[in-house]
Amino acid sequence: MNTTAAAPPVTTTAETAFRRPNYLNAAYGVRSWLLTRDHKRIAILYLISVTTFFAIGSLFALLIRLELLTPEGDLFQPDTYNRLFTMHGVVMVFFFLIPAIPAVLGNFLVPLMIGAKDLAFPKLNLASWYVYNLGGIFTLWAIIHGGVDTGWTFYTPFSTHYSNTYVIATALGIFINGFSTIFTGLNFIVTIHRMRAPGLTWFRLPLFIWATYATSVIIVLGTPVIAITLLLVAVEKTFHLGIFDPALGGDPVLFQHMFWFYSHPAVYIMILPAMGVESELIAAFARKRIVGYKVVAFASIAIAVLGFLVWGHHMFVAGESIYAATIFSVLSMLVAIPSAVKVFNWTATLYQGSISFQTPMLYALGFIGLFTLGGLTGVMVATLGFDVHVHDTYFVVAHFHYIMVGGTIMGYLGGLHYWWPKISGKLYPAFLSKLAALLVFVGFNLTFFPQFILGYLGMPRRYWSYPPEFQVLNVLSTAGASILGVGYLLPLCYFIWSMRYGKDSGDNPWGAVGLEWDTTSPPPTENFYTTPVVTHGPYEYNREEVHNRMSQEVTLG
Amino acid sequence: MRSSFPLFPDSASTHAGTVDAIFIIWSLVSIFFTALIAGLIVYFMARYRRRHSEEVGANEEVSVWLEIAWSVIPLAICLAMFVWGTRSFFDLYRPPADAVEYTAIGRQWMWKIQHPEGQREIDTLHVPVGQSIKMKLASEDVIHSFYIPAFRIKQDAVPGRYTSIWFRASKPGVYHLFCAEYCGAEHSRMIGSVIVMEPRDYQNWLAGGSAGKSMVASGGDLFQSLACVTCHRAGATGRLARGPALEGVFGSPVKLVDGRTVIADDNYVRESILNPTAKVVAGWDPVMPTFQGQVTEEQLSQLIAYVRSLGPIGSAPAGGTGGTPAGTTTADSPSAATTPQTAGPGAPQ
Ligand SMILES: [Cu+2]
Ligand SMILES: [Cu+2]
Numbered sequence: 001m002n003t004t005a006a007a008p009p010v011t012t013t014a015e016t017a018f019r020r021p022n023y024l025n026a027a028y029g030v031r032s033w034l035l036t037r038d039h040k041r042i043a044i045l046y047l048i049s050v051t052t053f054f055a056i057g058s059l060f061a062l063l064i065r066l067e068l069l070t071p072e073g074d075l076f077q078p079d080t081y082n083r084l085f086t087m088h089g090v091v092m093v094f095f096f097l098i099p100a101i102p103a104v105l106g107n108f109l110v111p112l113m114i115g116a117k118d119l120a121f122p123k124l125n126l127a128s129w130y131v132y133n134l135g136g137i138f139t140l141w142a143i144i145h146g147g148v149d150t151g152w153t154f155y156t157p158f159s160t161h162y163s164n165t166y167v168i169a170t171a172l173g174i175f176i177n178g179f180s181t182i183f184t185g186l187n188f189i190v191t192i193h194r195m196r197a198p199g200l201t202w203f204r205l206p207l208f209i210w211a212t213y214a215t216s217v218i219i220v221l222g223t224p225v226i227a228i229t230l231l232l233v234a235v236e237k238t239f240h241l242g243i244f245d246p247a248l249g250g251d252p253v254l255f256q257h258m259f260w261f262y263s264h265p266a267v268y269i270m271i272l273p274a275m276g277v278e279s280e281l282i283a284a285f286a287r288k289r290i291v292g293y294k295v296v297a298f299a300s301i302a303i304a305v306l307g308f309l310v311w312g313h314h315m316f317v318a319g320e321s322i323y324a325a326t327i328f329s330v331l332s333m334l335v336a337i338p339s340a341v342k343v344f345n346w347t348a349t350l351y352q353g354s355i356s357f358q359t360p361m362l363y364a365l366g367f368i369g370l371f372t373l374g375g376l377t378g379v380m381v382a383t384l385g386f387d388v389h390v391h392d393t394y395f396v397v398a399h400f401h402y403i404m405v406g407g408t409i410m411g412y413l414g415g416l417h418y419w420w421p422k423i424s425g426k427l428y429p430a431f432l433s434k435l436a437a438l439l440v441f442v443g444f445n446l447t448f449f450p451q452f453i454l455g456y457l458g459m460p461r462r463y464w465s466y467p468p469e470f471q472v473l474n475v476l477s478t479a480g481a482s483i484l485g486v487g488y489l490l491p492l493c494y495f496i497w498s499m500r501y502g503k504d505s506g507d508n509p510w511g512a513v514g515l516e517w518d519t520t521s522p523p524p525t526e527n528f529y530t531t532p533v534v535t536h537g538p539y540e541y542n543r544e545e546v547h548n549r550m551s552q553e554v555t556l557g
Numbered sequence: 558m559r560s561s562f563p564l565f566p567d568s569a570s571t572h573a574g575t576v577d578a579i580f581i582i583w584s585l586v587s588i589f590f591t592a593l594i595a596g597l598i599v600y601f602m603a604r605y606r607r608r609h610s611e612e613v614g615a616n617e618e619v620s621v622w623l624e625i626a627w628s629v630i631p632l633a634i635c636l637a638m639f640v641w642g643t644r645s646f647f648d649l650y651r652p653p654a655d656a657v658e659y660t661a662i663g664r665q666w667m668w669k670i671q672h673p674e675g676q677r678e679i680d681t682l683h684v685p686v687g688q689s690i691k692m693k694l695a696s697e698d699v700i701h702s703f704y705i706p707a708f709r710i711k712q713d714a715v716p717g718r719y720t721s722i723w724f725r726a727s728k729p730g731v732y733h734l735f736c737a738e739y740c741g742a743e744h745s746r747m748i749g750s751v752i753v754m755e756p757r758d759y760q761n762w763l764a765g766g767s768a769g770k771s772m773v774a775s776g777g778d779l780f781q782s783l784a785c786v787t788c789h790r791a792g793a794t795g796r797l798a799r800g801p802a803l804e805g806v807f808g809s810p811v812k813l814v815d816g817r818t819v820i821a822d823d824n825y826v827r828e829s830i831l832n833p834t835a836k837v838v839a840g841w842d843p844v845m846p847t848f849q850g851q852v853t854e855e856q857l858s859q860l861i862a863y864v865r866s867l868g869p870i871g872s873a874p875a876g877g878t879g880g881t882p883a884g885t886t887t888a889d890s891p892s893a894a895t896t897p898q899t900a901g902p903g904a905p906q
Pocket of ligand 2: 701702739745
């Protein structure tokens with residue numbers, strides 16, 4: 001992309017670069033952060049919150065894996081174990097996976113990528129962060145007082161009638177948190193529609209923006225449904241109205257319909273932004289236009305639309321009619337196609353590229369591998385006769401972790417590593433970061449691949465104790481989880497380290513194109529010195545101006 | 558018979574082979590595509606690695622045909638999977654006409670199983686090899702899920718309604734019975750065994766057990782003691798006093814006052830007993846009292862078994878006789894007492 005910006009002369013010496021005015025040194029003090037309206041600072045605030053919740057959710061996961069080392073339930077009481085996996089799911093899904101990429105990377109990048117000064121509603125953006133934390137505090141309060149034991153799915157009538165844990169407090173936490181997601185989604189939609197730089201037509205938008213846009217639409221349409229559903233659970237529990245409870249004349253399966261009407265699309269809220277990141281990484285590290293740009297862009301929209309029509313695939317054995325099941329099955333197969341197409345397009349983009357193996361690219365390649373496996377097993381579980389056997393077993397657990405952890409977290413980490421120089425102006429250590437990427441990949445597969453086998457053998461999910469013949473695979477899984485844990489800790493350490501001790505990155509350490517790289521790193525508060533004017537598509541590497549800046553590239557390793 | 562480190566589950570039902578075939582074929586497809594993508598990536602990585610820092614990629618687009626191919630081929634494969642999977646799924650909900658009906662009622666945290674002959678078991682299910690068995694499922698509290706991995710079948714037991722699934726065991730042995738839907742504190746202990754026996758051993762087992770009454774006979778007794786007879790059986794005059802005759806009702810269409818016609822299946826009869834005003838039979842006043850709270854899940858399924866056993870008016874009920882002392886356990890003809898008059902309806906109820 002071309003800008004007419006007369007940026008200050010690009011410099012690579014640490015001293016001068018960092019003293020340049022940027023959003024980080026624009027103001028100091030806690031107030032300047034807590035009352036900021038700068039989308040970049042809000043992204044950092046979100047980064048801190050989201051990382052905290054990720055740590056809490058991971059801790060729960062660790063405890064779950066420890067309990068499952070042995071077949072007997074020996075570490076915790078079953079009640080405690082049930083709370084652990086519930087809180088793991090609640091925290092990870094609602095407070096990490098859903099907000100992670102949109103609220104951190106999206107907040108930081110959407111204005112930069114479209115050449116805007118900020119999001120359309122900066123105050124709403126700040127409000128969303130406060131609302132997120134308020135919801136988080138409610139949930140943490142519930143955790144500290146004893147937690148919930150319903151599973152993150154809150155199935156009725158267990159949640160409304162039989163569980164006497166903190167269902168309402170947790171539901172309220174998720175309810176409140178939903179508003180923060182909606183605020184963010186609305187903000188993105190309006191911003192992308194109204195604030196694109198001159199010349200930045202829809203088909204010149206980076207694919208990350210397309211993915212974020214599709215995600216925002218799902219958020220705005222879907223989140224109210226989960227809010228209403230959880231509200232109804234609270235109403236039924238408080239006033240004993242028969243909505244979902246058969247003893248009161250309600251229908252427990254209705255709850256499942258409402259829950260999955262949101263929670264299936266929520267899977268796409270988690271994975272679409274990661275797909276967007278993936279496109280950016282592949283383009284940047286193959287220095288090439290993404291093959292089939294329009295196809296990839298529309299695939300995001302297709303996924304968003306179809307994603308709303310497949311919720312019933314979670315209920316094949318829940319007593320739904322076999323004809324409904326048939327329709328949900330075939331639609332679920334259809335939604336796999338745009339995902340498959342994206343994988344092929346990314347792979348084809350490497351063809352005749354100029355591929356470099358910097359750390360973010362390792363995550364991008366890992367993403368393709370894990371997402372492919374997650375997607376293929378997704379088609380398996382969408383297959384009716386097959387799903388009857390593996391539904392509610394570890395097979396499904398493995399499948400959705402391949403998508404949500406293998407996909408979303410790989411995308412998130414890849415994105416963080418790619419844009420970290422943009423965010424902080426600093427470089428992180430090459431060897432350590434590549435090692436971390438490797439540990440994450442290996443640890444992840446060791447954790448979750450055995451679970452496919454466990455599931456096919458028939459081990460049900462949410463089991464606190466299990467028959468002894470499942471032990472070997474569970475031990476492998478726990479071993480993998482420990483490696484994965486180290487893989488996650490490393491980036492936390494070296495990112496923090498790099499802020500103080502990291503080498504200065506220069507403005508564009510990857511020699512990448514994209515409006516966000518046309519300004520300084522870290523960017524000034526108003527993002528651009530002059531409004532950029534866009535004259536071509538997002539990934540045009542074959543141009544004179546681009547060639548000139550390649551020499552800026554810094555190699556990490 | 559269970560190895561200590563199995564990598565593939567036991568297969569012990571006629572259905573298991575189909576699921577395994579889907580699994581194996583799709584695993585091969587998955588391996589193929591994963592290897593294809595991984596292979597391409599590795600090749601491209603080696604072939605097109607960046608040689609100097611100013612190098613950029615070519616601006617090549619792929620041909621439209623390639624783009625079409627990699628959309629259409631996966632689509633075709635997925636649709637083939639869909640057809641295959643759907644056929645095997647429909648089979649699971651269409652029990653053959655000779656299927657015998659067993660009842661399993663889930664409650665926190667046990668499975669209560671009743672054989673048509675009246676035998677009751679908890680967390681254990683004895684079945685003969687080669688017999689088609691329809692499991693009718695209900696729950697007394699929360700949702701549970703009846704899961705026998707060796708048979709590759711699973712069905713949720715949902716409170717307030719009946720669901721069902723069927724199987725035909727093919728290999729004697731002892732297999733896991735799990736609850737697959739999270740149901741509270743002791744969910745992981747809601748497990749038991751399925752014991753598949755040769756038919757002769759099964760008969761011996763039946764004969765050796767406590768000689769309870771058959772489902773139908775117990776239902777007949779209830780029909781009497783709960784005074785259903787007072788309304789549903791003709792008095793001395795031969796005229797029905799207050800309620801419709803139930804003979805021949807099960808499995809046939811019923812006209813309702815609101816003009817709809819419904820098929821009288823398990824869930825319909827269940828609702829008629831627990832919530833009679835929900836669907837009122839055309840031509841009758843809604844005077845039937847509710848029996849909600851007066852009958853347990855088990856009694857309910859016995860009553861239904863009895864109603865189902867009632868042939869058309871005039872013919873004797875197949876099993877027990879409502880009112881008259883019930884027939885003895887028909888231990889040596891397990892299916893006679895309960896063969897449904899109509900094959901089970903296609904949809905899970
Ligand atoms: Cu889903
Ligand atoms: Cu259970």
